Amino acid sequence: MRKEEIISGTSEYLMNTYGRYPIAMVRGKGAWVWDSEGKKYLDFVTGIAVNNLGHCHPSVVRAISAQSRKLVQVCNLYHIENQVEFARVLVENSFADKVFFCNSGAEANEGAIKLARKWGGANGGRYKIVHARDSFHGRTLGALSATNKKYQKGFKPLVPGFKSIPYGRIEPLERALRDEKVCAVMLEPIQGENGVIIPYADYLRDVRRLCKRKNTLLILDQLQVGLGRTGKLFAYEHYGIKPDIMTLAKALGGGIPCGAVLATNSVARHLSPGNHGTTLGGNPLAMSAGTAVLKTILEDGLLDNAAGMGEYFMSGLLSIKKEFGGLVRDVRGKGLILGVEFANAEAAKDAVVRCSNNGLLTILTEQKVMRILPPLTVKKNEIDHALEIIRRSLKEATVA
Template sequence: MDLLHRFEQAFMPNYGLPPIALARGEGSRVWDVDGKEYLDFIGGIATSSLGHAHPALVEAVCKQVATIAHTSNLFMHEPEVLLAERLLALLNAPARVFFANSGTEANEAAYKLALKYGRREGRSYFVAAENGFHGRTIGALSLTGKAAIRDPFGPFPVDVRFVPYGDADALKEAVTGDCIAVFLEPTQGEAGVVPPPDGYFGAAREICDSTGALLVADEIQSAIGRTGHWFAHQADGVTPDILTLAKGLGGGLPIGACVGFGDVGKLFDKGDHGSTFGGNPVACAAALAVLGNVDLGHVRSVSARLRDGLRSIDHPLLKGVRGRGLWLATVLREPRAAAVQRAAAEAGFLVNALQPDAVRLAPPLVVTAGEVDALVAAYPGILTEASK
């Protein structure tokens, strides 16, 4: 395909060569440049909350870009205020918001906010989880527990100590009065959609409370209805000190948010942090459309249908299904996830080979019961083809 050759000639090779070139989408369906139709069970990596070309999103973005598209942080505008107020209402706790453009930028803001707290209190190190993923900029990467992407770019500016995810005893041992903050995902995304044991986040909250360390919840993938709750930490009855958001918040437009609760939200002084595009009017308008159209009841219903349907499949390659809400991984008995991704695409479904033995499913939150049933019906054949 000519487009693939042009892509290869124009871009740095960090993404490799994507196998499919998409041209358009509608709802949970997309079409490639050759006209082939797919059911999208990747959702822009848990980002396209309302699917593709959702009328409310299209209207909000078109109306805003025709009104004013950009202001910078030198001026305020109503969409950013409305969005911050809406998030705070959903969180139902006193807090302050900073808007950025992506997940890694939201985590950079959280990192700097925590660092300011730590230096004020004379604390010296962070704790994060092995196999955790918080982003690829240097601050966020220093907190990312994946050696393959972290190690080539060290040394890092702060001391970060990594503990096994889900091990409350190891976390308790690692967090002392010198710890600045603990960075955790309520479910580890890039590690393979790995939920923690029940009570783990509550234990993390207690450990941080007893030592004075901050608890940072990275909900870049898990928030905005993805797990059937507005924010995954709400299901655990835990309020973090800092919350980071992105991906699904903008429904496909770039936006991130760092939320500081209580006094933590007031730590930054004027000039401590900033973003030229953060809180962009168009991105905020898109996020407001997302928050106004996500149906948590639908997410819970259709995610149970997807999970139960996949778990009912008896196939020698399928070991199990894990995850929360419309954020699942099918776990394989052999490292054939890439083959499953290829076979699924041939069958008209987009899925993501997240780990060698795990395939991520994160469809738009508007995916229908019929579309879920279609994937479940096709999955045994996809697994058989991938086993060849």
């Protein structure tokens, strides 16, 4: 199809749920994607933190090709070897004892909320979930009830039993936990959709301590900052703490839909057959892709690469901030989740569009922030290329 046909077909046949750029991607390799007109882009959107190994990584391609010839789906009425294999790698490399597999991030968060409520029911009839006001946990009704109000418009009534507090401050959480009906606190270790917001260094440690004191579960949504993005396999490792429940998706299946809820035995034991489930969750195809993703991250030194390349990128962004002080107000990040905050929403949008026109894909987040999510396989010369495009785009903006 020609680009015009693809774009008009989108409005003819698809529900109008996404604001899309007038670009149709048709091919990807490593950190690069090509559109329907043959234009090449450096992809630092990575499917919104999905393609952590870059596009079409040989280990994922090999795994899904082989698995697709063997068995794609059977359902959870039977034991599935690939689930055991993948869950074992996740358990051996995290705080968790048990895993539940599903298909998306919102679904993983739904599972976490249900698990916390099941635990809460057995621990004094507790059911309330405390979450951060500006968080993003997904679009299904339970996850949406724990998400920033602006996404909730038009969908009320939501699920009752959710209380929001400001992110990154411990006193409001302390007050919220005086309510004895609270069973869990649900947070992102770094807020992605809210503009790459990194809380003060001891925040998660303080939250963990408070949850322990109140016998309340800590759920960490690591969808965006799990699987190596911050330079550790899971972001909680930076803070010397462990959650009780963690959710994963996005990069988990290397692009094949896959989500997971991970928990300690003492929490997971509250679920029994019939409590929760999904037909497609944990299917052999997604499991084979996920195992390949995780093994590659661990065995190919990608955690070190994410940490090192993250620092290198950040130093380049800091010098851009110095150069374009009027336009760029802040740069921040951890590993390979990076944010450039602009003076205003118009400047940020203009920068994201100019970068895209110049061959670098980034995401506009919370209006004022350009979010940058390179693959963990990114090379120094690709970061140099991205920095050159950002610099060129900002120069164009200042003379326009």
